Amino acid sequence: xxxxxxxxxxxxxxxxxxxxxxxxxxxxxxxxxxxxxxxxxxxxxxxxxxxxxxxxxxxxxxxxxxxxxxxxxxxxxxxxxxxxxxxxxxxxxxxxxxxxxxxxxxxxxxxxxxxxxxxxxxxxxxxxxxxxxxxxxxxxxxxxxxxxxxxxxxxxxxxxxxxxxxxxxxxxxxxxxxxxxxxxxxxxxxxxxxxxxxxxxxxxxxxxxxxxxxxxxxxxxxxxxxxxxxxxxxxxxxxxxxxxxxxxxxxxxxxxxxxxxxxxxxxxxxxxxxxxxxxxxxxxxxxxxxxxxxxxxxxxxxxxxxxxxxxxxxxxxxxxxxxxxxxxxxxxxxxxxxxxxxxxxxxxxxxxxxxxxxxxxxxxxxxxxxxxxxxxxxxxxxxxxxxxxxxxxxxxxxxxxxxxxxxxxxxxxxxxxxxxxxxxxxxxxxxxxxxxxxxxxxxxxxxxxxxxxxxxxxxxxxxxxxxxxxxxxxxxxxxxxxxxxxxxxxxxxxxxxxxxxxxxxxxxxxxxxxxxxxxxxxxxxxxxxxxxxxxxxxxxxxxxxxxxxxxxxxxxxxxxxxxxxxxxxxxxxxxxxxxxxxxxxxxxxxxxxxxxxxxxxxxxxxxxxxxxxxxxxxxxxxxxxxxxxxxxxxxxxxxxxxxxxxxxxxxxxxxxxxxxxxxxxxxxxxxxxxxxxxxxxxxxxxxxxxxxxxxxxxxxxxxxxxxxxxxxxxxxxxxxxxxxxxxxxxxxxxxxxxxxxxxxxxxxxxx
Ligand code: SF4
Numbered sequence: 178x179x180x181x182x183x184x185x186x187x188x189x190x191x192x193x194x195x196x197x198x199x200x201x202x203x204x205x206x207x208x209x210x211x212x213x214x215x216x217x218x219x220x221x222x223x224x225x226x227x228x229x230x231x232x233x234x235x236x237x238x239x240x241x242x243x244x245x246x247x248x249x250x251x252x253x254x255x256x257x258x259x260x261x262x263x264x265x266x267x268x269x270x271x272x273x274x275x276x277x278x279x280x281x282x283x284x285x286x287x288x289x290x291x292x293x294x295x296x297x298x299x300x301x302x303x304x305x306x307x308x309x310x311x312x313x314x315x316x317x318x319x320x321x322x323x324x325x326x327x328x329x330x331x332x333x334x335x336x337x338x339x340x341x342x343x344x345x346x347x348x349x350x351x352x353x354x355x356x357x358x359x360x361x362x363x364x365x366x367x368x369x370x371x372x373x374x375x376x377x378x379x380x381x382x383x384x385x386x387x388x389x390x391x392x393x394x395x396x397x398x399x400x401x402x403x404x405x406x407x408x409x410x411x412x413x414x415x416x417x418x419x420x421x422x423x424x425x426x427x428x429x430x431x432x433x434x435x436x437x438x439x440x441x442x443x444x445x446x447x448x449x450x451x452x453x454x455x456x457x458x459x460x461x462x463x464x465x466x467x468x469x470x471x472x473x474x475x476x477x478x479x480x481x482x483x484x485x486x487x488x489x490x491x492x493x494x495x496x497x498x499x500x501x502x503x504x505x506x507x508x509x510x511x512x513x514x515x516x517x518x519x520x521x522x523x524x525x526x527x528x529x530x531x532x533x534x535x536x537x538x539x540x541x542x543x544x545x546x547x548x549x550x551x552x553x554x555x556x557x558x559x560x561x562x563x564x565x566x567x568x569x570x571x572x573x574x575x576x577x578x579x580x581x582x583x584x585x586x587x588x589x590x591x592x593x594x595x596x597x598x599x600x601x602x603x604x605x606x607x608x609x610x611x612x613x614x615x616x617x618x619x620x621x622x623x624x625x626x627x628x629x630x631x632x633x634x635x636x637x638x639x640x641x642x643x644x645x646x647x648x649x650x651x652x653x654x655x656x657x658x659x660x661x662x663x664x665x666x667x668x669x670x671x672x673x674x675x676x677x678x679x680x681x682x683x684x685x686x687x688x689x690x691x692x693x694x695x696x697x698x699x700x701x702x703x704x705x706x707x708x709x710x711x712x713x714x715x716x717x718x719x720x721x722x723x724x725x726x727x728x729x730x731x732x733x734x735x736x737x738x739x740x741x742x743x744x745x746x747x748x749x750x751x752x753x754x755x756x757x758x759x760x761x762x763x764x765x766x767x768x769x770x771x772x773x774x775x776x777x778x779x780x781x782x783x784x785x786x787x788x789x790x791x792x793x794x795x796x797x798x799x800x801x802x803x804x805x806x807x808x809x810x811x812x813x814x815x816x817x818x819x820x821x822x823x824x825x826x827x828x829x830x831x832x833x834x835x836x837x838x839x840x841x842x843x844x845x846x847x848x849x850x851x852x853x854x855x856x857x858x859x860x861x862x863x864x865x866x867x868x869x870x871x872x873x874x875x876x877x878x879x880x881x882x883x884x885x886x887x888x889x890x891x892x893x894x895x896x897x898x899x900x901x902x903x904x905x906x907x908x909x910x911x912x913x914x915x916x917x918x919x920x921x922x923x924x925x926x927x928x
Contacts, residue, residue: 188216238334241267249299309696330470356826372408378489390644398499399509413478443473497661498511536599544569569597577690601631601632624641730807733809743769770793
């Protein structure tokens with residue numbers, strides 16, 4: 178099946194004219210990143226040379242993808258947008274909520290029972306709004322997108338950090354929060370700070386045990402977890418053409434681990450082969466006329482330092498396999514040094530579980546390369562020593578791997594084939610262990626290895642490596658095993674070496690599948706009723722927030738004056754709260770529970786002005802709300818940094834907080850607050866933060882003349898009768914002021 182071919186052809190038809198205009202205005206050769214970004218400027222956005230790392234720019238992405246955990250709140254908001262159908266092709270993928278425990282079939286059955294109301298809701302809303310729906314078991318969002326939707330030169334956003342996977346097929350694909358997805362699905366522009374561009378030149382060719390995964394594991398060591406922040410990583414050089422499309426996707430996927438906005442590869446023969454193998458020859462055909470626009474200009478490749486903000490070179494011929502970890506993906510260890518590092522640091526030497534899967538490494542090529550190692554071990558009479566778990570990336574990969582005898586190889590080695598889903602990668606793993614307090618080591622082909630991520634156990638040392646290396650270490654059961662130098666004992670007691678991995682980039686007999694697991698939405702979903710049980714604990718209909726009453730805000734109590742860092746995690750924690758992501762009332766019980774109260778240095782302990790007692794922040798906010806009172810939150814610098822999480826803006830709005838007054842905002846969160854109809858204000862004199870006292874009554878004056886560039890006034894009435902008055906700034910433009918007046922951006926759009 179080929180999806181949205183008309184839209185894709187339209188992008189290519191418009192490409193030559195657009196690129197010519199861009200070149201005329203920018204008057205310089207273009208990187209691939211710039212070609213895609215500038216051809217996706219929102220229609221009202223001026224075409225000019227935007228400053229990288231500084232200017233905020235509105236874009237018009239071609240499509241949206243959502244995974245089942247984040248889709249819930251996004252779709253609940255979309256239901257309030259007044260739209261009948263999404264403005265751009267969009268999809269929902271049921272992959273995060275399936276727990277890996279026994280086997281694919283049993284776990285899928287369990288997930289369908291435990292998550293029934295969420296799945297039913299997602300199915301109905303998708304059908305109503307024209308969104309493609311991928312059922313539980315269809316596969317992991319990014320693998321499914323790569324196989325079906327990613328197209329070179331396109332631009333997409335996805336409500337998941339590893340959306341950049343599609344960069345392997347030449348698409349600018351960026352992970353965002355649900356509110357951004359709603360904007361794009363509702364036909365609004367989507368804002369991004371014009372990213373810096375890091376050029377990574379690949380030379381040489383991979384060989385032996387080195388794999389595409391090792392490129393990004395090495396790069397993670399160079400850039401560290403923050404080195405890619407606000408940057409797009411663009412790969413170039415002759416080395417890129419030796420990598421398969423799925424190998425490139427692996428590299429782009431893990432670009433998220435260095436904080437990159439996204440990563441991208443140019444279009445080449447491998448991309449064409451992958452498009453054709455995945456039934457998209459029409460896309461490959463349409464590209465023939467525009468191929469030169471799907472790579473950086475020649476001048477950029479010749480003088481990369483002139484056009485990229487930073488250039489890094491990696492010689493694939495010299496690359497050795499890496500094992501990164503534990504606890505952070507940028508702890509990069511080439512395998513030749515790992516045994517020494519491991520002994521020095523005292524990592525648990527017994528390798529207890531090997532896991533292959535995740536959106537990072539679950540392609541057909543990954544499966545075949547890992548299986549070649551297992552098969553070689555079987556033929557040499559070597560037993561597998563550790564537990565072995567495989568999660569195929571999609572039903573297409575699973576079906577084809579089964580047909581081609583690959584799953585059989587794993588199963589004969591004692592591996593459990595789990596569902597085509599995220600599973601252990603996102604902590605959805607019911608791991609059975611004899612003693613959770615014992616430090617232990619596992620090796621995965623996933624992308625993240627933070628403490629507790631896979632099995633919730635802080636004693637688990639998780640390392641990430643290529644699937645072939647995971648297979649080798651699982652066979653050896655020894656964390657320090659180096660298959661390039663170390664022999665293993667076979668069942669006759671002989672020392673034997675494992676052969677180097679071999680695999681197939683694409684299946685010789687082509688991909689096969691019985692049922693992709695896709696449900697096409699009906700052409701007109703306007704008649705569809707979306708049912709949410711009123712007593713549901715996981716889903717709740719969103720009621721539009723009330724419009725502004727036209728008056729100044731007067732004499733509000735302070736909810737909390739937060740001290741120090743206040744990220745979106747402090748404002749709306751993840752972890753156990755994930756299950757309430759579709760229920761605003763329930764999840765609001767985590768509002769600001771991580772923020773430190775400046776008056777007592779405690780978290781989640783604020784003074785109730787009516788009783789003088791200290792209580793939880795959400796509890797006090799609910800009391801204010803029940804009395805018909807709003808409240809105010811005061812905080813310090815960079816309030817709301819971290820993941821773009823709309824819950825962090827929706828929860829205060831829901832619990833009747835009227836304004837957040839801070840020394841500075843993280844820009845994305847500031848915009849999210851504006852979208853929800855909140856007042857996001859900043860101290861002009863940062864010392865005014867110190868004037869706010871615990872028992873103050875706070876008024877916000879000047880709203881009747883709320884306009885861009887005009888400050889508002891804060892009046893603090895202290896409990897001793899004294900007053901402090903000062904001005905605060907805001908960054909609302911005309912449109913955003915309309916959002917405030919309407920009660921939210923969605924209300925405004927609907928009106
Ligand atoms: S496999 Fe892991 S990294 Fe990929 S989407 Fe699922 S949870 Fe995220």
